[in-house]
Amino acid sequence: MSHDVIIVGSGAAGLTAALALAEQVKVLVLAKGAIDGGSTAWAQGGIAAVLDAGDTFENHIRDTMVAGAGLNRRETVEFVIEQAPHAIDRLVELGVPFNTEGKDLHLTREGGHSHRRIVHVDDATGRAVLDALLRAAEAHPNVTLLPHQACIDLITGRHEERYSGSGRVWGVYALNEQTGKVEAHTARATILATGGAGRVYQFSTAPRGATGDGIAMAWRAGCRVGNMEMMQFHPTCLYNLDVKNFLITEAVRGEGGHLLNPRTGHRYMPDYDERAELAPRDIVARANDSEIKRDGLDYVHLDISHQPADFVKHHFPTIYEKLLGLGIDMTKQPIPVVPAQHYTCGGIVVDLHGRTDLPGLYAAGECTESGLHGANRLASNSLLECFVFGEAAAADILARWDSFDPAPPVRAWDESRVTDSDEEVIIQQNWTEIRRFMWNYVGIVRTTSGWNAPRTGSSC
Ligand code: FAD
Ligand code: SIN
Numbered sequence: 001m002s003h004d005v006i007i008v009g010s011g012a013a014g015l016t017a018a019l020a021l022a023e024q025v026k027v028l029v030l031a032k033g034a035i036d037g038g039s040t041a042w043a044q045g046g047i048a049a050v051l052d053a054g055d056t057f058e059n060h061i062r063d064t065m066v067a068g069a070g071l072n073r074r075e076t077v078e079f080v081i082e083q084a085p086h087a088i089d090r091l092v093e094l095g096v097p098f099n100t101e102g103k104d105l106h107l108t109r110e111g112g113h114s115h116r117r118i119v120h121v122d123d124a125t126g127r128a129v130l131d132a133l134l135r136a137a138e139a140h141p142n143v144t145l146l147p148h149q150a151c152i153d154l155i156t157g158r159h160e161e162r163y164s165g166s167g168r169v170w171g172v173y174a175l176n177e178q179t180g181k182v183e184a185h186t187a188r189a190t191i192l193a194t195g196g197a198g199r200v201y202q203f204s205t206a207p208r209g210a211t212g213d214g215i216a217m218a219w220r221a222g223c224r225v226g227n228m229e230m231m232q233f234h235p236t237c238l239y240n241l242d243v244k245n246f247l248i249t250e251a252v253r254g255e256g257g258h259l260l261n262p263r264t265g266h267r268y269m270p271d272y273d274e275r276a277e278l279a280p281r282d283i284v285a286r287a288n289d290s291e292i293k294r295d296g297l298d299y300v301h302l303d304i305s306h307q308p309a310d311f312v313k314h315h316f317p318t319i320y321e322k323l324l325g326l327g328i329d330m331t332k333q334p335i336p337v338v339p340a341q342h343y344t345c346g347g348i349v350v351d352l353h354g355r356t357d358l359p360g361l362y363a364a365g366e367c368t369e370s371g372l373h374g375a376n377r378l379a380s381n382s383l384l385e386c387f388v389f390g391e392a393a394a395a396d397i398l399a400r401w402d403s404f405d406p407a408p409p410v411r412a413w414d415e416s417r418v419t420d421s422d423e424e425v426i427i428q429q430n431w432t433e434i435r436r437f438m439w440n441y442v443g444i445v446r447t448t449s450g451w452n453a454p455r456t457g458s459s460c
Pocket of ligand 2: 043044045046248249250251378379380381382
């Protein structure tokens with residue numbers, strides 16, 4: 001099956017690229033599992049952009065670099081942050097119903113930001129953004145969305161019928177999850193937008209499919225991968241034995257929430273950092289981890305019950321309802337929370353056009369290392385990066401379209417030595433081992449002995 005451009009991934013990055021490309025060429029978007037199965041639909045807090053007259057690009061750039069411990073690439077930071085107002089305008093055009101205050105967009109605040117600059121749709125921004133992008137993609141005659149296709153490898157020169165040693169990428173081999181067959185999809189250009197790798201950790205806020213597939217495929221094909229050691233941990237994932245992966249947005253702290261030691265009731269963040277609950281999230285996650293380990297706790301408390309009940313319900317309707325269903329009234333009582341893996345700061349190395357090291361291969365979004373995040377991503381800069389790099393990759397492909405040859409004939413997937421696994425339990429066992437290993441040895445705090453200290457019973 002031959003196409004103009006293949007995009008692997010139907011989250012914010014993949015769909016943004018698809019819509020920009022579809023103005024001129026035909027695009028196939030592949031997704032593992034359901035079309036809305038990535039992290040984008042789960043995003044809560046919002047999207048960072050300088051929109052307030054009292055704020056400046058320089059402030060946002062500085063906050064991003066401070067959060068990233070200066071390991072960011074400044075030119076990328078400038079590029080993304082200066083594009084942010086345009087990205088928000090585009091989303092408004094697509095019909096994303098951002099919260100407003102009078103004529104302006106309402107701006108909330110999150111850790112590490114020196115100003116209010118997060119646009120949002122209540123506390124479920126990602127769902128609203130993804131719905132708008134999907135509506136536009138489904139309506140576009142040049143976009144084909146194909147869910148339930150698990151891409152397993154890139155097609156390169158060595159897969160051409162007439163073997164070539166070139167690293168030129170010509171598309172992907174994908175397991176059709178409905179037929180069980182691996183199919184070759186070729187294209188003039190390929191974009192990886194496969195999201196992060198959070199699910200290699202025992203406790204993560206990310207959805208099931210976040211297993212780093214695109215990063216692995218790119219690396220196997222010869223791309224550089226950078227900063228994979230820079231894993232971000234979110235400080236406040238709900239602690240509940242029945243509910244997995246439920247994030248309590250950082251905006252709860254942005255709107256006045258306090259972190260309390262459940263044993264003493266002490267508000268401890270001012271002891272760790274002068275920015276208290278609004279310090280960048282690596283600092284808050286380590287503080288929570290430290291309180292939990294020092295006192296042998298299962299969780300710490302996030303408390304916003306001192307704010308008026310209507311204010312809480314108005315700002316956090318999704319979280320309020322979810323918690324109420326679990327017997328927690330956040331307008332009256334604190335929320336038990338624990339840190340959990342949240343974001344993969346590293347990934348496939350890309351330039352400002354989303355180009356990888358291999359001709360014909362681009363990447364955008366959480367699967368990349370663009371230079372924006374450095375050691376630790378600033379809250380709400382991730383969706384922004386998806387929009388900016390999705391558009392940048394599409395623009396570069398269109399600008400260079402005449403230099404992209406149609407794909408040559410390629411070999412079918414060779415399954416002659418494949419056997420059916422009749423013991424799924426072994427794969428489950430491997431997953432369990434990897435996840436425990438990553439949590440214990442590549443976790444929030446890494447020491448020379450490597451041990452992150454076990455946490456049992458948590459739900460994230
Ligand atoms: P995703 O949206 O994760 O999409 C990945 C796509 O790739 C999916 O369609 C998936 O099916 C597909 N895919 C993966 N592997 C394969 C494969 N092998 N074959 C085929 N398809 C494949 N960021 C913010 O900026 N603001 C927020 O408020 C915010 N809140 C968050 C809340 C939560 C709970 C989480 C988990 C993350 C949050 N983030 C937030 C981070 C942000 O949501 C993600 O970084 C961003 O959505 C990633 O978008 P993406 O397009 O790169 O990938
Ligand atoms: C959150 O809402 O706390 C998540 C924001 C983000 O990951 O940027």
